[in-house]
Amino acid sequence: xxxxxxxxxxxxxxxxxxxxxxxxxxxxxxxxxxxxxxxxxxxxxxxxxxxxxxxxxxxxxxxxxxxxxxxxxxxxxxxxxxxxxxxxxxxxxxxxxxxxxxxxxxxxxxxxxxxxxxxxxxxxxxxxxxxxxxxxxxxxxxxxxxxxxxxxxxxxxxxxxxxxxxxxxxxxxxxxxxxxxxxxxxxxxxxxxxxxxxxxxxxxxxxxxxxxxxxxxxxxxxxxxxxxxxxxxxxxxxxxxxxxxxxxxxxxxxxxxxxxxxxxxxxxxxxxxxxxxxxxxxxxxxxxxxxxxxxxxxxxxxxxxxxxxxxxxxxxxxxxxxxxxxxxxxxxx
Ligand code: KG4
Ligand code: ZN
Numbered sequence: 001x002x003x004x005x006x007x008x009x010x011x012x013x014x015x016x017x018x019x020x021x022x023x024x025x026x027x028x029x030x031x032x033x034x035x036x037x038x039x040x041x042x043x044x045x046x047x048x049x050x051x052x053x054x055x056x057x058x059x060x061x062x063x064x065x066x067x068x069x070x071x072x073x074x075x076x077x078x079x080x081x082x083x084x085x086x087x088x089x090x091x092x093x094x095x096x097x098x099x100x101x102x103x104x105x106x107x108x109x110x111x112x113x114x115x116x117x118x119x120x121x122x123x124x125x126x127x128x129x130x131x132x133x134x135x136x137x138x139x140x141x142x143x144x145x146x147x148x149x150x151x152x153x154x155x156x157x158x159x160x161x162x163x164x165x166x167x168x169x170x171x172x173x174x175x176x177x178x179x180x181x182x183x184x185x186x187x188x189x190x191x192x193x194x195x196x197x198x199x200x201x202x203x204x205x206x207x208x209x210x211x212x213x214x215x216x217x218x219x220x221x222x223x224x225x226x227x228x229x230x231x232x233x234x235x236x237x238x239x240x241x242x243x244x245x246x247x248x249x250x251x252x253x254x255x256x257x258x259x260x261x262x263x264x265x266x267x268x269x270x271x272x273x274x275x276x277x278x279x280x281x282x283x284x285x286x287x288x289x290x291x292x293x294x295x296x297x298x299x300x301x302x303x304x305x306x307x308x309x310x311x312x313x314x315x316x317x318x319x320x321x322x323x324x325x326x327x328x329x330x331x332x333x
Contacts, residue, residue, distance in 0.1 A: 001019065001020040001073045001311055002017055002018070002019045002020075002025065002071065002072045002073055003017070003072060003073060003075070003310050003311040003314060004061075004072045004074070004076070004097070004307065005017070005018060005076045005304060005305070005306035005307025005310055006075065006076070006077040006078065006093060007077075007078045007113070007301055007305075007306045008050045008078065008087060008089050008093075009080070009087055009110045009301065010041060010046060010086055010136075010137075011032040011035060011041055011046050011086070012029055012030065012032070012300070012302070013029065013030045013049070013053040013054055013089075013090070014028070014029040014030070014302050014306075015057055015058050015061035015067075015303050016028075016061070016302065016303035016306070016307050017061070017065045018304050018308050019311070021123055022119050022120050024307075025064075025065050026065030026067075027061065027064070027302070027303060027304055028058075029057065029303070030053045030056075030057050032045070032046060032049045038176070039175075040176055041083070043083045043085055047083065047084075047085025047088070047089060050086045050089035051089055069103060072103065073103070073104070074098075074105070074311075075094050075097055075103055075104070075105050075106070075310075076094075076107075076108050076306050076307050076314070077091050077093075077095075077105070077108065077310075078090060078091070078108055078109075078113065078306050079091055079107035079108065079109070079320075079325070079326050080109065080110065080326055080327035080328060080330030081111070081137070081138075081327065081328055081329050081330045082110055082326070082328060083328065084326055084328045087326035087328070091324065091325075091326050095324065099322060105319065106310045106313050106314050106318055106319065106320050107320045108306045108309045109309075109332055110301075110330075111133055111138060111140065112332060113305040113309050114133050114135065114268045114305060115133065115144065115150075115309075116306075116308040116309040117267050117294035117305035117308070118265035118267060118292050118293075118294055119308050120295070120305065120308055121292060121293065121294045121295055121298070125263070125292065127144045127145060127146045127147060127149075128144060128145055128146070128261055128263075129261060129262075129265055130143055130144070130252065130265070131144055131264070131265045132264065132265075132266045133267050133268045134160070134161040134162065134266065134267075134268040134270035134271060135160060135162050135267075135268030135269045136160060136179075137162070137163070138156075138160050139155060139156035139160045139208045139248075140154070140155045141153045141206045141208075143259065143261070148313065152332065152333060153206045153255055154205065154207045154208065154251060154255070155207070156207075156209060157199075157207060157209045158210060158211035159211045159214060160210070161208070161244060161248060161270045162268070162269050162270045163210070164210035164213060164214050164244060165178055165241075165244070165270065166178050167214050168240050169181055171214075171217060171221055172229070172233065172236065179270060179272075179273065182240070182241055183272075183274055185234045185237040185238075186234060186237040186240075186241045186275060187234075187274065188234040189233075189236070189237050189238030189239070190234075190235045191238045191239060191241075191242040193232065193238065193239045194236070194239045196213055196216045196217060196239060196243045197212060197216050197243075198246060198247050199212055199247060201251075206251040206255045208247060208248065208251065209247075210244065210247070213240070213244065213247075217236070217240055241275055242275070245273070245275050245276050245279045248270075248276065249279050249280055249283055253289065257287060263289070263291075264280070264284070264289055264290070264292070265291075265292040266280065266291065266292070266293050266294075269299055269301070270299075271294060271299040272296050277293055280293075
């Protein structure tokens with residue numbers, strides 16, 4: 001089975017063709033750069049850019065794999081969560097293709113896509129496993145009981161992990177999005193340069209909270225000169241990042257041990273963070289747990305993960321009808 005995946009939930013316009021063995025046969029993606037000057041995503045600009053890019057990006061994908069009604073078996077499209085305007089562009093494009101080409105359509109939850117990104121890395125991955133979804137909009141710890149059957153173990157009380165990276169990057173004048181910039185600067189910095197506070201929860205509560213840390217960074221920077229900031233940029237990034245990583249890794253490892261689950265799969269943009277990958281690797285080895293990460297390009301938003309999730313759902317007979325709608329706050333369960 002070969003599925004065309006379409007992802008337009010935020011500021012990426014992406015297409016990919018994936019087969020039932022989780023092999024990516026072709027992909028094309030456009031990442032919007034127009035938001036940088038505003039320090040965050042402007043929804044109206046995002047949806048307009050989606051409209052401008054949807055056909056050119058599809059054509060780029062078609063040049064890599066001849067997408068026709070004869071070469072694919074179905075169309076999987078993100079139907080939420082995300083920005084309504086952006087979602088609508090991909091969803092309607094997917095519906096039109098499915099209708100015109102008489103192919104089955106399936107709506108995919110974007111968060112489920114981030115979980116399936118791990119299947120692209122490890123086609124043999126099988127539930128049960130724990131998954132930590134860490135993106136710009138979500139921080140969720142989930143038990144994957146079976147494919148497409150999830151229990152939420154914990155989530156963030158305030159900001160998402162990626163949002164914390166982006167807000168601190170903004171405080172440091174690094175521009176938007178800032179996660180990968182902090183990651184890079186932190187490699188040259190000293191993690192112990194300053195001890196920012198971390199949020200703590202009761203035993204058995206796998207919760208996350210990042211807004212206190214972000215405020216602590218803001219307060220710390222308040223009386224620091226531009227010269228100090230510049231000369232210690234890497235140190236500040238490393239000290240902040242270390243706290244985020246600790247707050248993500250420890251509850252996840254604890255949950256895995258409490259529930260006696262041996263495999264953890266991480267997904268979402270923050271899964272691209274080099275220190276997160278390293279820290280999970282260390283803790284995994286220490287506790288005898290297997291920790292899986294998607295390839296870098298499948299951590300951030302992409303269509304291959306949507307195609308992979310859609311392929312699984314279509315394969316077991318699920319179909320969406322043409323009244324499928326985009327749901328901005330679509331929950332995972
Ligand atoms: O999954 P994603 O592409 O979009 C959402 O669904 O939100 O995640 C984007 C988020 C942004 O907040 C970005 O700053 C963060 O992922 N991010 C990173 C890194 N690369 C992307 N955060 C930390 N370290 C990175 N290397
Ligand atoms: Zn995402």
